[in-house]
Structures are given as structure tokens and as C-alpha cells.
Amino acid sequence: MFSYRVILRVFFIILVAGAGWSTLSPGASGQSMSQKETAVPATREAGLAAWQQVYSVLTHPRCISCHTATNYPQQGDDRHRHLFNVVRGPGDKGVPGLNCATCHQGANADSTGVPGAHDWHLAPLSMKWQDINDKILSSPEICRSLTDRSKNHIPDGLLKHHQVEPLVLWAFQPGRSRDGTARALPPLTHDEFVAATRAWVEAGTPCPKNP
Amino acid sequence: MTAATNFANGLSISRRRFLGVSATAAGGLIVSLYLNLPLAAQEAGQAKPRVYPPDAFVHIKPDGKIVIQVNRLEFGQGVQTSLPMILADEMDADWSQIEAELAPAADVYKDPLYGIQMVGGSGSIAHSFQQYRELGAKTRAMLVAAAAEQWKVPASQCRTEASVVHGPAGRSAKYADLADAAAHMPVPETAPLKKPADFRLIGKKVRRLDSRPKCDGSLKFGLDLDLPGMKVALVARPPIFGASPRSVDDKAARSVPGVADIFEIPSVSRGTAVAVVADKFWTAKQARDRLQIDWDLSKVEGADSSQLREKYRQLARTPGNCCHRSR
Amino acid sequence: METYKLTVNGQQKEVTVDPGTPLLWVLREDLKMTGTKYGCGIAACGACTVHVAGIATRSCVVPVSLVGDRPIVTIEGIAQDPVGRAVQDAWVSADVVQCGYCQSGQIMGAVALLKSTQKPTDTNIEESMGGNICRCGTYVRIRQAIKSASQQLNSGGAA
Numbered sequence: 136m137f138s139y140r141v142i143l144r145v146f147f148i149i150l151v152a153g154a155g156w157s158t159l160s161p162g163a164s165g166q167s168m169s170q171k172e173t174a175v176p177a178t179r180e181a182g183l184a185a186w187q188q189v190y191s192v193l194t195h196p197r198c199i200s201c202h203t204a205t206n207y208p209q210q211g212d213d214r215h216r217h218l219f220n221v222v223r224g225p226g227d228k229g230v231p232g233l234n235c236a237t238c239h240q241g242a243n244a245d246s247t248g249v250p251g252a253h254d255w256h257l258a259p260l261s262m263k264w265q266d267i268n269d270k271i272l273s274s275p276e277i278c279r280s281l282t283d284r285s286k287n288h289i290p291d292g293l294l295k296h297h298q299v300e301p302l303v304l305w306a307f308q309p310g311r312s313r314d315g316t317a318r319a320l321p322p323l324t325h326d327e328f329v330a331a332t333r334a335w336v337e338a339g340t341p342c343p344k345n346p
Numbered sequence: 347m348t349a350a351t352n353f354a355n356g357l358s359i360s361r362r363r364f365l366g367v368s369a370t371a372a373g374g375l376i377v378s379l380y381l382n383l384p385l386a387a388q389e390a391g392q393a394k395p396r397v398y399p400p401d402a403f404v405h406i407k408p409d410g411k412i413v414i415q416v417n418r419l420e421f422g423q424g425v426q427t428s429l430p431m432i433l434a435d436e437m438d439a440d441w442s443q444i445e446a447e448l449a450p451a452a453d454v455y456k457d458p459l460y461g462i463q464m465v466g467g468s469g470s471i472a473h474s475f476q477q478y479r480e481l482g483a484k485t486r487a488m489l490v491a492a493a494a495e496q497w498k499v500p501a502s503q504c505r506t507e508a509s510v511v512h513g514p515a516g517r518s519a520k521y522a523d524l525a526d527a528a529a530h531m532p533v534p535e536t537a538p539l540k541k542p543a544d545f546r547l548i549g550k551k552v553r554r555l556d557s558r559p560k561c562d563g564s565l566k567f568g569l570d571l572d573l574p575g576m577k578v579a580l581v582a583r584p585p586i587f588g589a590s591p592r593s594v595d596d597k598a599a600r601s602v603p604g605v606a607d608i609f610e611i612p613s614v615s616r617g618t619a620v621a622v623v624a625d626k627f628w629t630a631k632q633a634r635d636r637l638q639i640d641w642d643l644s645k646v647e648g649a650d651s652s653q654l655r656e657k658y659r660q661l662a663r664t665p666g667n668c669c670h671r672s673r
Numbered sequence: 674m675e676t677y678k679l680t681v682n683g684q685q686k687e688v689t690v691d692p693g694t695p696l697l698w699v700l701r702e703d704l705k706m707t708g709t710k711y712g713c714g715i716a717a718c719g720a721c722t723v724h725v726a727g728i729a730t731r732s733c734v735v736p737v738s739l740v741g742d743r744p745i746v747t748i749e750g751i752a753q754d755p756v757g758r759a760v761q762d763a764w765v766s767a768d769v770v771q772c773g774y775c776q777s778g779q780i781m782g783a784v785a786l787l788k789s790t791q792k793p794t795d796t797n798i799e800e801s802m803g804g805n806i807c808r809c810g811t812y813v814r815i816r817q818a819i820k821s822a823s824q825q826l827n828s829g830g831a832a
Contacts, residue, residue: 181554218717219716219717219804220803220804221804222800222803224800230786230797230800230801230802231729231785231786231788231789231790231797232722232729232782232783232785232786232801232802232804232805233729233782233801233802233803233804234729235801236728236730237716237729237730237804238716238730238731238734238735239734240735240739241739242739244693244734244735244736245693246692246693246694246695246736247693247695247733247734247736248734249716249733249734249735251739280739284713295770313715315635319722360804362728364760421771421772422770422771422772422773422809423771554765554768556766556770556773557764557768557769557770558761558765560770560773560776561761561764561765561773561780562708562748562749562761562768562772563707563709563747563748563749563777564708564749564753565773566707567707567710568772569707569711570701570707570709572705572707577685580713603691626698626702627701627702627711628690628691628693628694628695628698631714632693655783
């Protein structure tokens, strides 16, 4: 896992360099797309590479465990079915008496091992990134899902979603488990994830073809 | 006929027959406890009945409420309601005024058959049915005697209903008003019991005495007790029965503010556990979770599934103990 | 140690505790309100259920530092709510309880369900109450009592 991160980082740095003298720099999040006038238009290859970066984060347990196709979330690095009979409910927030908020508060509860962020809830079924057998969907499938306007309510705000959505931010500061161990982090930092998203969006959100 | 009903009818039971009944009754608990019965109950022939003073079991308050002491723990099996029902029925008490309390620890509340204060072995009604009937009947008799004395009429001309004694010529008196005088009456050796056809509570659906407090958070369970100077202890238990700590590093545990002490205690199967004592649960829990214990597993049983199965196969080939032979 | 101002059953309470202390233990030990029970400590059983800002909440895993000024309602105060009273009355009429240890949490869960869903179906009941476990197995009577409380509330009759 460590070496995978290194490889991704190196690849990413090359990607950024290769994409031209973009205004991106480490730690520079929140730069608007209007500054791209100094950037070289990204190639489809660069866009696909950026997409793979994004995909690597989306399919990490910290993200994909709430992007299920079923009526339950997952938990843990092994993404087992969330214990205690919790269910999706009609609004993706659980059911009365057993809401997500029944246990998950607005911030991580490290003293008891319960992760938390503002408005903890499941992603809608339109944003499922697994099949009904909890198998992770392929890169082309998830890419199509994100770019399908009939499914994704926020395709235009995707960058913003990745920048500011509390549940996205949570994945990069996921708190500690009950035994005190820190939860595993996605393969990119939040800044890197935002940058990859931006690069993919600027390249026109290309999707890989099916193998 | 069970041993209980034989006992209730005052029939003498031969020791052999009582043993025979016990062995087929529910649970090994009865069989094993029989060996520890007080000498009085083990004498051949009739068991010597114990005298139970009504005032240890029934308290009639001036406002009419009647508090009955229950000599068993209620844990959902219903004795908090059923034992008072039995007493209140014979007493002809107004059920709406009945309250029940868990009896304190005392000799008089011991199980009449087992001779210890306990609950279990399906013994609550079996062993205390007769006892609580007699308590109710004697209390009623004393109330009637008090009224009869005040009115200067024979007790036989009085009847009772719903916490009231009715005398000849329309006289009546509430139990609450007779309680003081009744307490000074001699406790009768025996008192007539109702015929089952006359039961008003036994066998009928009545208001339970434990429901409401269990629904409003007011009933105290063991964990809810708060005694002066009480501490809380959590225990770090061995991962396998019989294990003991080879070493305990409690530095991090003791650094949690509020920890009173940390020490080893015996555990099951001759193992050893580590206890943490503090003023509050969360303190004790944090400290217990910070203990670094290296467990010595050398003395654990080392059960082996295939060895056990082979042992069971061999046992299955040998004759066992006969529990019941149908004719 | 930090000091927190909590609103519990409509009353202001102040406690000084370790910030990570679960709300359950603040209620039980610092406020001496033992109606809310400890069954597992890992949000698996529901015995610790209270309402925080109207949402059924497992107090054993919520640190007191995350409560803020959201009002807390416990089993000791639920009778102030007509739905709470109806549920408690239905529980008594149906003879729901056996040992009773889980029932504070069951009642708080049922009240949350009925305040949100006036006529819960069997599926509603199973999903909403499925996280409250009862070793005595009173589930059948819990279901009956929820339905009769719902009928009672919807018939327009106050408790």
C-alpha cells in the first residue's frame, strides 16, 4: 500500500508536469477553473490518467463503503456489511429509531471509535459503485456513472463536491477505531484528489473504454 | 401429583418418593440442592413446617396501601406479581392497593424447601405457594379478630372483601383502620384457606406490579445501585480460560486520572485476571483498555476437538444413567 | 476535564467531565439518571437509546463533547410527550416487559418511530426496532404494543 502511494504520487507529479505549466501546486486547493487560461489543454491521455487517480480514491473503503447498491452500508477495511441491522431507509439516512445519526455525530468520536461528519448518510443508489453482491464496479462503469447526467445530480459541481462536501473531507481525516488504531487513508491526500479531479474535468471527463 | 402439591396438602411424603419426584423435576439444580437441605426437611416422614410471621411479609399502611415482601428476585418470570397475588387472595385485599417489594436479606425469607434465600430451580411458586397462602390467611384472620373484638361479635359472623371487614348489622371497617389492633392479635397457628373455586385473583389476569416502573426508568437494576463510597471495577479477563498474566504493564493505565487501584484477581479455571478500580465507569474502562498484558497460556486446558469427539464416541458405547423408564 | 451545559428533559444541567465520556455515563453517573441502560457499550443493543434533538441516539458511543446545545430526552422524561405516554401505556396494557432491562431503549426507539411514522407497517417496525435487542424475547408483544399505541394516537384520543 505504501509503495502504491509512492508510485501514484510519482505518476501524478509527472502527469502535472506533462499537462503543462498549470497553476496547480501542492497545497493549492480552491483555485477556480478560470485560472486555466495559463494551462495547456489537457490531452485525453492525461485526462484518463487523472481519472484513474480519482477512481483509486473512490474505490477505497473510506469512500466506497457508503456507495453501495444494497440497502445497507459497509464498514471496516474489509468492507463487511455494517453491523447492528442498520438499513438505508427511504432517504438514505436510515429509518426512524435507527438513523445514521443515531450513532454517527457531526465529528469523529475517537473515544468510542465511531466516525462522524456533518449529515452522515449513504450515497443515493444512483451513485452506487458496487454491484448487489458488494463487488466493486470497473473503472469504465464508475466513470460512466459519474458522467451520466440522468444519474448524477452534481456533474457540474463535481469538483466542488470533491473540494467541500463534509463526507468527502471526512475520508481524509477518518478518525480512530475503538481500539485506538487510525483508520486507513485513501491513496491520495485530499489536495491531490482535488487536483486529479480538476485535471480530469479539464480534460473533458474522458472515460476509459470497456476492455 | 408433584412434591409441591403433596406438601401443600400436608400429606406425609416418604423420603424415597420425594427423592424420586425431585430427580425428574426440572433441572439438576433441584437434585444437587436436595443434598444440602437442612436436617429438618430431611427427616423421614413429614417435613416440619416453618412458622412465618405475617408482619415480616405484610405491611398495611394507614392510607390503605398494602406492601408485600417478595422473597424472590423478579427478573421477568413474574414473582413480583404472582406471590403477592397469592397472599392478597387469601387476605381478601384490594388488589389496586397492593405494592410489592423485594425482601431484604433475612432468615425469614429463605426458600422453605431449600433453606437458603434464592431464586431458581423453578421453585418460586412450587415452594412458596402454600407459604404465601398461609401468610394471607393468617393476616386476614388477625384483621377479622380485631374487628370482632371491637364489635364484640363472633369472628364467624364476619366476612371480608376488598380490604374491608364486614360484620353483622351492616358494620364495616377498613383494613387500614384495623391494622394497628390486628398487629397486637396473636398469630393463629393455622387459618382456613379458600377453596380454589373462591379464588378472586389466583388464576385471573391482574395488573402486574412491575410493568410501570420498568417502562419509566424508575426500577433499579443491580447496575443502577449507588451506595455511599461505592467504586467501579472493570476486569481485563484472560483470552482463554485458565490463562494468567506473565507480565502486566499498568503505567499507561495508572496515568488515567481517577484510577484508584489495579491488581490481580482469580479467574475461572484457575486463571488470573486484572481488575481496575476507579470512581467512575469511563475512568475504569479507559484504564482497563490501556493495560498491556502478556498472557501466559501454558496452563490452559488445551481442548482438542478431535480428541473430544473420540471421547464422546467411546462414552456413547457405555450405558448411561437412567433418567426415566416408561412403563 | 471540561464543563458542559446540557439540556436534559427540559432542565439545564451542568457537568464537568472528561470530554470523551459517552453521554450514557454522564447521564447515569454524573446526573444519577439510571433509567438509560448500559447493555454493550458499542451501540449494538440499543439499551442506551435517548433522543437528541428528536433523533433516537445511542448514548453509549456519543461523547458528551459532541452533544452541544441539542436537547436531550431520556426515558425519565418521555412521558412529557403524548406519544411517549401512549407508548408507555400500551407497553403496560400489552404486558410487554419481562426482565425489563432493554425496555427503556425499546420505548425510546418506538417513540421515535411513531413520531415519524403514524401508522407503521410490520416492515417499518422491523427496520426501526431491529437494532433494539431483547434477550427475553418480548418482540411479539413489542410489535403489538406499537400497533396499539399507533391506533390509540390516531383515534384522536389523548392518553
